[in-house]
Structure formats: C-alpha cells, structure tokens
Amino acid sequence: MIYLIEKFKKEYLGRSIVTVLGIVIILVTLSITGFLFYKGLGTFVTYNHSVWEFLFSSEWKPADNFDGGGKVGAAIFIVGSLLISFLALLIATPFSIASAVFMTEISPKLGKKLLQPAIGIFVGIPSVVYGWVGLTVLVPAIAHVFNLPYGFSVLAGGIVLALMIFPTITSVSVDAIENVDNGYKEASYALGTTRWQYIYKVMLPSATSGILTGVILGLARAFGEALAVAMVIGKMLTFPDNILSATNNMTAEIASDMGNSAQGGEFNDALWSMALLLLIISFIFILIMRIIAKKGEEVK
Amino acid sequence: MDKIKFDTKSLDLFYGDFQALKSINIKICENEVTAFIGPSGCGKSTFLRCLNRMNDLIDSVKMKGEIIFDDKDINGDIDVINLRTRVGMVFQKPNPFPMSIYDNIAYGPKCQGLKDKRKLDTLVKESLTKAALWEEVKDRLNKSALGLSGGQQQRLCIARTIAMNPEVILMDEPTSALDPIATAKIEDLMSSLKKDYTIIIVTHSMQQAGRISDKTAFFLMGEIVEFDETPKIFTNPNDKRTEDYITGRFG
Numbered sequence: 001m002i003y004l005i006e007k008f009k010k011e012y013l014g015r016s017i018v019t020v021l022g023i024v025i026i027l028v029t030l031s032i033t034g035f036l037f038y039k040g041l042g043t044f045v046t047y048n049h050s051v052w053e054f055l056f057s058s059e060w061k062p063a064d065n066f067d068g069g070g071k072v073g074a075a076i077f078i079v080g081s082l083l084i085s086f087l088a089l090l091i092a093t094p095f096s097i098a099s100a101v102f103m104t105e106i107s108p109k110l111g112k113k114l115l116q117p118a119i120g121i122f123v124g125i126p127s128v129v130y131g132w133v134g135l136t137v138l139v140p141a142i143a144h145v146f147n148l149p150y151g152f153s154v155l156a157g158g159i160v161l162a163l164m165i166f167p168t169i170t171s172v173s174v175d176a177i178e179n180v181d182n183g184y185k186e187a188s189y190a191l192g193t194t195r196w197q198y199i200y201k202v203m204l205p206s207a208t209s210g211i212l213t214g215v216i217l218g219l220a221r222a223f224g225e226a227l228a229v230a231m232v233i234g235k236m237l238t239f240p241d242n243i244l245s246a247t248n249n250m251t252a253e254i255a256s257d258m259g260n261s262a263q264g265g266e267f268n269d270a271l272w273s274m275a276l277l278l279l280i281i282s283f284i285f286i287l288i289m290r291i292i293a294k295k296g297e298e299v300k
Numbered sequence: 301m302d303k304i305k306f307d308t309k310s311l312d313l314f315y316g317d318f319q320a321l322k323s324i325n326i327k328i329c330e331n332e333v334t335a336f337i338g339p340s341g342c343g344k345s346t347f348l349r350c351l352n353r354m355n356d357l358i359d360s361v362k363m364k365g366e367i368i369f370d371d372k373d374i375n376g377d378i379d380v381i382n383l384r385t386r387v388g389m390v391f392q393k394p395n396p397f398p399m400s401i402y403d404n405i406a407y408g409p410k411c412q413g414l415k416d417k418r419k420l421d422t423l424v425k426e427s428l429t430k431a432a433l434w435e436e437v438k439d440r441l442n443k444s445a446l447g448l449s450g451g452q453q454q455r456l457c458i459a460r461t462i463a464m465n466p467e468v469i470l471m472d473e474p475t476s477a478l479d480p481i482a483t484a485k486i487e488d489l490m491s492s493l494k495k496d497y498t499i500i501i502v503t504h505s506m507q508q509a510g511r512i513s514d515k516t517a518f519f520l521m522g523e524i525v526e527f528d529e530t531p532k533i534f535t536n537p538n539d540k541r542t543e544d545y546i547t548g549r550f551g
C-alpha cells in the first residue's frame with residue numbers, strides 16, 4: 001500500500017500536475033480565441049457590415065447604440081499600426097544586429113558585462129514609462145527639430161516602439177549567432193579571412209533565420225503595444241501624410257474607447273473586431289516564424 | 301638534407317595554469333608528410349594549432365618559445381592573415397560552409413581579393429581536381445555543400461584549403477569521422493599532395509601514420525618523446541614508451 005502511494009507520488013503526481021496545467025493553458029487560449037471570434041464577428045453578423053468595409057474604408061463613425069447604421073471603416077488604424085510597427089523595425093533592427101555582433105564576436109567580455117544587463121533593464125521598464133518619456137522628451141524634440149506645432153507623430157511612435165522591441169530582437173539574434181557552428185569560424189579563420197569577412201559572409205548568413213525570428217517577434221510585440229504608442233501618436237483620425245504627421249492605430253483606439261462605448265453596441269463591437277484582427281495578425285506572425293524556423297533547420 | 305619549414309624551439313604552452321606543451325623542439329621538413337601520434341589529450345592538436353596560430357582564438361592560451369616558419373618567428377610580429385593563407389588547415393569534423401560547393405572553394409580566394417570570374421572558375425576546377433572530387437561534383441557545383449557525404453565534405457575542405465595555394469597543410473585527424481573507403485581516398489590524396497605541399501597530420505591510427513608519413517613524432521603528456529623516420533619509429537624506436545605505445549601495451 002505504502003509502496004503504491006510512493007509509486008503514485010513519484011510517477012503519476014508530477015506527470016498529472018503537468019498535464020492538468022498544460023490542459024488549462026490550452027483551454028484558456030482556446031476560450032480567449034473563441035471569445036474574440038464571438039465578440040469580433042458581431043460587427044459583421046449583428047450589424048451587417050462587410051469585412052471589406054472594415055478593412056479598406058477609412059470612414060469611422062460607429063454608432064454607440066444597438067441600432068447600428070454607423071460606419072466601421074478601420075483602415076486608418078490598420079495603416080497606423082502597420083506604419084509604426086515597420087518603422088520601429090526599421091529603426092531597431094540595425095542597432096539590434098550590431099549589438100548582437102558586438103556581444104558575440106567583437107567584445108564578448110564587454111558585451112556580457114555592460115550590454116547584456118542594459119538590455120535586461122530595457123525589458124523591465126514598463127511601457128507606460130516608455131510612453132511618458134516619449135511624451136516629455138521625444139514629442140517636444142521632434143516638434144523642435146522639424147519646426148512643427150506639435151511632435152505627436154508616426155515617427156514618435158516608431159522611435160518609442162523601436163526602443164521597446166530592441167531588446168527582443170537583440171537577445172534572439174545573440175542566441176542565433178551563438179548557435180552558429182563554431183566549425184565555420186575556425187574554417188574561415190584558417191583560410192586567412194579577417195574577422196569581418198567571417199562575420200559578413202558566413203556568420204550572419206548562417207544566423208539569418210534565427211535573426212528573422214527575432215525580427216518577427218519584435219514586430220509582433222510592436223503590433224500589440226498600446227499604451228506607449230497611444231501617448232505619442234496624437235490619436236488623429238486621418239491617414240498620415242508623412243512620418244511626421246499624427247495618426248492613430250488599432251491598439252491605441254481600442255485602449256482609449258473600450259470603456260467609453262456601450263457593451264454590445266456597434267461601436268463596442270467594432271473595437272472587438274479590431275482586437276480579433278490583432279489576434280489573427282499575431283497568428284500569422286507565429287506561422288511565419290514557424291516556416292522560417294523550419295527552413296533554417298532544413299539548411300542545417 | 302631537406303629544407304626546414306618549421307623550426308620549433310623550446311615551445312611551452314599554457315591554457316590558464318595548465319601546461320599543455322612542454323619544451324617542444326621539432327624541425328619539420330618541406331615536402332614531407334609528418335605524422336603526430338600519441339594518446340588522447342597529449343597535446344597533438346594544441347601543437348598543430350600553434351602552427352597557424354589558431355590558438356589565438358582561445359583567450360586563456362599563453363606561449364613561450366619560438367616557432368620559426370621559413371625564417372620568421374610566427375609568434376613575433378607577423379601578419380597572421382598572411383600566415384594562415386600560407387599554412388592551411390583541415391579539421392577533424394568536416395566543416396564546409398553552408399553555401400554551394402563552388403562558393404566554398406571560392407570563399408577564401410575571394411576574401412583575398414580575387415574577383416575575376418574566369419580565374420575563379422579555373423581555380424575551383426583545379427582545386428577540386430587535385431582533391432579528387434571534381435568528377436563527383438562537377439554537375440552540382442551550385443548545390444549546397446551540406447548535401448555531400450562525409451567523405452566528400454572532407455575532400456571539399458581539402459580542396460578549399462588547396463585553393464589558397466598554401467605551402468603547408470595541417471590536418472587534425474582528417475579521416476576519423478570517415479568510413480574506410482573515404483579514408484583510403486584521402487590517404488591516396490595525401491601522397492599525391494606531398495610533392496607540392498608540406499603536410500602535417502595528427503592521427504590516432506598507427507597504420508595510417510605508417511602508410512602515409514615520412515616522419516613521425518610521438519607525443520606524451522605535452523612532450524615529444526621521440527621524433528624520427530617513420531619506419532624507424534615503428535620498427536626500432538629508441539624510447540621504451542614509444543615502443544609500448546605503438547605495440548598497444550600503453551595504458
């Protein structure tokens with residue numbers, strides 16, 4: 001009897017706890033997904049809007065009631081999200097790759113001592129702080145430099161987001177580079193190449209799939225970030241003329257109006273549709289990451 | 301007396317506090333195959349990697365003594381890049397780059413500034429031919445080198461080294477990851493390369509050392525116990541420890 005209890009404890013207890021927790025996580029994920037679909041489809045089912053209107057029209061006048069009949073064109077927010085996220089990527093990626101190369105190949109000692117902890121701190125700063133610093137430093141600075149009445153802009157959003165995704169892309173790139181077969185390095189050096197020739201022609205190409213994974217992770221994070229962006233983007237309901245104009249994006253719009261709209265009303269449902277779109281986009285990112293990772297494996 | 305290519309004088313090497321090489325003295329002659337044998341951990345690879353300064357990649361390494369290559373001490377004020385183009389290296393595990401077969405060969409010369417496509421084409425063909433690989437890969441030069449068999453990959457690595465037109469080729473157990481047929485091919489290759497290059501090879505196989513080398517050095521615990529003509533080492537060694545090792549009586 002005691003033997004059985006012992007055996008139960010050793011073998012089954014641990015395994016069942018892990019299994020149960022795993023199932024709970026899967027259930028939670030599935031129910032969130034289900035819930036988002038249920039809520040997000042209201043715009044199209046209950047209020048009879050077309051997906052086309054939602055994605056490609058820029059007329060955003062949803063009715064904050066249960067009768068509907070408003071306009072739910074979310075194109076401005078979608079374009080805003082895309083622009084800011086890709087701008088952030090464009091700014092952050094070169095710095096991330098350069099830092100990753102520095103930490104792994106140029107000066108691992110300094111890198112591990114200074115850059116790694118610095119990046120850790122970057123991750124730990126809450127997004128409201130990024131937004132706040134952006135609001136008090138970056139926004140006025142942009143206004144000043146470009147001689148504008150105010151500095152709320154796509155650029156401000158892009159820079160703030162770039163700071164936020166920099167650690168993600170950097171640390172994933174460091175892992176990718178550290179995973180490059182050390183045999184390549186020895187082979188390259190033994191052929192009398194310089195460190196830079198090795199880095200450019202062998203190391204970075206070999207780490208590309210890993211680095212791309214980091215970039216997409218960064219992109220996913222940029223897409224999902226709301227608070228910091230909302231504070232510096234200006235929340236204007238217009239397409240931006242250039243990166244110095246204010247506009248709005250999906251997360252900022254959801255965050256600012258989710259509490260101001262009647263539950264189940266057209267306005268509220270339209271916001272849920274944006275949330276659903278964000279979820280679908282993040283699924284797509286995960287899919288792309290999988291494909292890239294698989295391609296990387298095949299090369300090896 | 302043949303021309304001396306490497307003249308090592310009382311070389312000590314430390315990994316941190318651990319002394320891996322103790323007062324190594326050895327003269328390696330041009331256009332000969334020199335084999336290093338000895339039990340695992342006795343410092344063969346460590347010494348081989350001194351000869352093209354690959355130990356520079358390891359931070360903890362400290363060295364004393366001289367290694368005269370032609371007439372300069374390579375631990376002195378020399379151009380390491382230049383040294384490594386003159387002293388090539390083939391590793392134990394075949395390590396072709398994740399690129400096409402063609403690019404694997406062209407990589408080294410390109411990094412030295414050779415751009416002319418026609419010259420590169422010729423060089424690739426010549427190197428692969430010398431490494432006895434041309435016939436097997438001539439129709440798939442643009443395919444990934446990682447798709448080759450282990451033995452082919454190792455010959456590709458040799459071809460890649462030859463493409464630099466080095467004076468010396470260092471080989472660290474180049475056949476230990478290969479089957480007997482691939483091994484035989486590479487051994488044949490070494491005999492034919494001998495007339496153009498000085499070859500230094502680390503091997504765990506007595507038969508291999510006996511078959512291919514002109515001279516053999518027996519390493520033990522960081523020292524060279526004995527260095528002589530290969531037949532002499534294998535039939536009539538001076539040192540008891542050498543005899544114990546080659547007859548397999550060694551613990």
Ligand SMILES: Nc1ncnc2c1ncn2[C@@H]1O[C@H](COP(=O)(O)OP(=O)(O)OP(=O)(O)O)[C@@H](O)[C@H]1O
Nearest residue numbers: 315318320339340341342343344345346347358360
């Ligand atoms: N990077 C390193 N750091 C510290 N010690 C090392 C390092 N590389 C080798 N050593 C030590 O130096 C000694 C010699 O190693 P080496 O690799 O030269 O031996 P070897 O004769 O080539 O052995 P094997 O036949 O197993 O390849 C060993 O005791 C090894 O543990």
Ligand SMILES: [Mg+2]
Nearest residue numbers: 344345346472
């Ligand atoms: Mg070794």
